[in-house]
Amino acid sequence: MWVVKNPYIGPRIRGVKARLISMDQLRNLVFSASIDDFASSLAQTSYRAVAEKITKETPPNVVSELIEGLVIGELWGMASTMPGEVKDVLRLYLLRHEVDNIKTIIRLMLSGQYSRERAEKSIRWFIEDALGRRFILGDLLNANNIDELTSRLTAQRHQSGDYLVKAMDIVRNNPGFDEVIYETMLDRSWLEPLTKAPNPIKEVSEFMVNFYNINVALRGKLWGVPIQVVRALMIPSGLGPELERRYQEDVPRLLEYLAGDPIVSPILSSGFNELGDVVRYLHVSYFTAYRRFALSIFNEGTEFSPASALAMVHLRDLEAQVLSSIYNVVWSNAPRNIRERMYLILIS
Numbered sequence: 001m002w003v004v005k006n007p008y009i010g011p012r013i014r015g016v017k018a019r020l021i022s023m024d025q026l027r028n029l030v031f032s033a034s035i036d037d038f039a040s041s042l043a044q045t046s047y048r049a050v051a052e053k054i055t056k057e058t059p060p061n062v063v064s065e066l067i068e069g070l071v072i073g074e075l076w077g078m079a080s081t082m083p084g085e086v087k088d089v090l091r092l093y094l095l096r097h098e099v100d101n102i103k104t105i106i107r108l109m110l111s112g113q114y115s116r117e118r119a120e121k122s123i124r125w126f127i128e129d130a131l132g133r134r135f136i137l138g139d140l141l142n143a144n145n146i147d148e149l150t151s152r153l154t155a156q157r158h159q160s161g162d163y164l165v166k167a168m169d170i171v172r173n174n175p176g177f178d179e180v181i182y183e184t185m186l187d188r189s190w191l192e193p194l195t196k197a198p199n200p201i202k203e204v205s206e207f208m209v210n211f212y213n214i215n216v217a218l219r220g221k222l223w224g225v226p227i228q229v230v231r232a233l234m235i236p237s238g239l240g241p242e243l244e245r246r247y248q249e250d251v252p253r254l255l256e257y258l259a260g261d262p263i264v265s266p267i268l269s270s271g272f273n274e275l276g277d278v279v280r281y282l283h284v285s286y287f288t289a290y291r292r293f294a295l296s297i298f299n300e301g302t303e304f305s306p307a308s309a310l311a312m313v314h315l316r317d318l319e320a321q322v323l324s325s326i327y328n329v330v331w332s333n334a335p336r337n338i339r340e341r342m343y344l345i346l347i348s
Helices: 009-018 023-030 035-042 060-079 084-094 096-111 116-122 125-131 134-140 146-155 161-173 178-196 201-223 227-233 240-246 251-258 265-269 275-280 282-301 306-331 336-347
Strands: none
Touching: 009 060, 009 306, 023 035, 023 306, 023 336, 035 306, 060 084, 060 125, 060 306, 084 096, 084 178, 084 306, 096 116, 096 125, 096 134, 096 146, 096 178, 125 134, 134 146, 146 161, 161 178, 161 227, 178 201, 178 227, 201 227, 201 240, 201 251, 201 275, 201 282, 201 306, 227 240, 240 251, 251 265, 251 275, 265 275, 265 282, 265 336, 275 282, 282 306, 282 336, 306 336
């Protein structure tokens, strides 16, 4: 059915899959002895253009921008050539990166150090350039506080506007957790709408929702976030209701419940049993679990399915984030035992 309905999706999605890094290439990157070794290994992948710009002095934040800029530009360009319904879903997903810039503005406002000049220096403009939406952030920077920022987002009919309104209500009733609430609700603003897409896209978004809810629960436990805040932040689907119920249990019992989850299980199996370690490696483990899931969607639904399109785009996006984390490990010259555990999570 999909090959008849969306004949142009297949070649584009196969292209995304072909550019993914292999597990052998990931291993070489994790165990790079130096920045030069990392760049040399990276040059053998679809990130060659990034590798050519890396020197011994290139800090992690710059490498992250190079990697994510390459991937965002690639994925946004591909999404723009897709049929209508697929294009809309992929663009909605990719606006998550614009949401990250909105988070940056809010952090500055909460710190009391906001100014347009400071915000312009902190925003990752390469994202807006890749998305062709620089004008959106240009308008938002005219806000002087979160109230004004929310009003501007609402006037733009931005997907984050309604979620910031909800976040402001939660903050008013639960002082002391402002940054956690605003950032988490902004993450929810790009994810929850994807759950309202028709099947089979919803199958992919529900996997993302489970990660989101696990992240809310574990970080909430780590930071002592009260149950009423966690309840307001969680998306009420997938693991959400059960995690909300178990949130009031102690940490060992919560981790025991999650030991069978495909995202958390590899971390615990690799010897990380402290809550802080589980939270630290959650994104790496999510990449591993999601990679397996996305490839199964691709194989079962064929590359012509809208679900395969979203699955591959999110996987490529996650890969970019994991590469940034690996570079940070190499840059900091992390000991071999840390790298071995990280690699164990990646291959679990």
